[in-house]
Amino acid sequence: MVFIRRYGTLIGFVAILVFFSVMLPGTFPTARNWLNITQQTSMLMVVAAGMTIVMVMGDFDLSVGSAASLAGIVAALMMAAGQPIWAAVAVALVVGLLGGAFNGAMVSLVGILPFIATLATMTMFSGIAFVVSGGKTISGRAIPEDFGNFARAGIPLGEWGGVAINLPNLSIIAIVVILAVWILLEQTTFGRRLYAIGGNMEAAHLSGIAVKRLRLIAFSLTGLAAAAGGLMYASRVASANPVQGSGLMLNAIAAVFLGTTMSRHGEPRILATVVGVIVLGVLDNGLTQMSVDSYIRQVLVGALILVAVGAGSIGQKRR
């Protein structure tokens, strides 16, 4: 039974891959399509990696989508004002970090439930993005070409069927972020302490773990990752508007939840989150290629999450 609970999602994932490969033999299992998928999921990958850090402690961050939008807007406004790209990106990342730290302070120092604290900051960050941008989309000549070109470029990998294949820059960033979060959560004392807090916050506190400080840091990192995801999004669409990151939040939480069905005690693991993100990305990619109606696609994605998480929790009850 433990085997099923732990590997059911993975088996489902493989089943999806096999299914699309059989249905779309000429296009789905190709290097080009998989590089597309890594690029398409790169922004969600980064935001979900950040979300994993707080969810390890049993916390949530509902503000990541708004933080991503705000970071994109801040960078775009700075670039539109003639600032260099590096400065715009740096300031936007700092904004994300500070926003995350603010979340952390509300949760750990003030003691507001994460769901409520980040629901409030979600609205605040979104409102700030609207205020500073005047509600407009910043695009066209206001955005330096180099900023938009970054998301379209990559490291050449050679040719495939006469078409040049690149490892996209956005995919590289996602890989680096995943690696960093993996080291942080799985290889450091910091990570082990976060898992201890997630296991039992009171016990962690009594055993001398600086719970407040760690939660503050964890939320800051989630905010930083959200800002990075927002900047990647802005680069991909060569523009920024005050709501463009909003879709990232629910998908990031969904990906982490899908991932939790693969771990021993249902705790989030970064590599499991990666699988969760890829499941969502592959469904979008494969179902588009099969010409499945986009609304039906949404229903299917929701159904899949229910099946995966439901199978996991029923397995747990039986145990």
Add this chain to the structure above:
Amino acid sequence: MSLNKSILAIAGILLATTVLGTGAAFAQSKVAIVTPYMAQPGTQFYVEAFQAVADENDWEVNVIDTAGDVAAVISRMEDLVVQNVDAIVINVDPTQVTAGLQAAKDAGIPVFGMDAGADPLLVTNVTSNGYAMAAETSTYVADRIKGEGNVVMFVFEAFPPVQVRGVVADAVFGNYPDIKVLDRVTPDVADGGIADSRAKMEAILAANPEPGSIKAVWAAWDQPALGALQAIEDAGRSGEGIVITGIDANPQAREAIAAGGNFEASVAQDFSGIGAATADAVARVLAGEEILQSVTYVPTKLITKANATE
């Protein structure tokens, strides 16, 4: 839940997609429409009209709504390129999806704009002619005031599609020696444009208290026209016969026009016509024809009291 059941459930979902996805597999050409703006009323008219033409041509049409997500438009375009569809139609600012346009171009797949904006990577963009819309309302104003009197213009230079409307109105009014443009106002649009236009119009009315000193208000879009209407009515000067026109014929404007007050005319875009014309452009390119115009214009319609409620 046993292993078998969970696999069964997933298999069921996948089977359902097979049935849904292969329904039109035997049609000839695959055409996809990608838009983040399906929820907007105009978009639905485009898509319905497009599909009507597509049905006649026996195309397999895949309508993809990314629900406001512009980056997802790029992702779905990449998927469509991998799938090697015959044509892609977009309804989004092309400068925001250059990555997707480039992927399609590299694969030799034509991309069409359905009221998207002009772009060198599009075969053509099908839209309404802003110059022609402004010509409709400015000549309406000139005719109604019999070619003489003071006119207030509401313009907006910062937004290109609205800027071109002002250019045409300038030319039309300039061609009448007895029409004088009293003021050329750029309202603050941060609040939607109605409130500030109203404030600006109140000031102009105060500065020109004589009845007949203002013959008409020409607005480059509906919001300033609605603001001017409020100002004129509140100043108790609606009886002077000041003629107001807007452009776009939004629901609020149609209501005001139908009510029979000073707001007399606006211009409606033909959304269905844009959808049908886009499908025609796709059909021509699929038939091997080369389209030379980077923009394809669809005629618009003057809206007056006679047809405001249609």
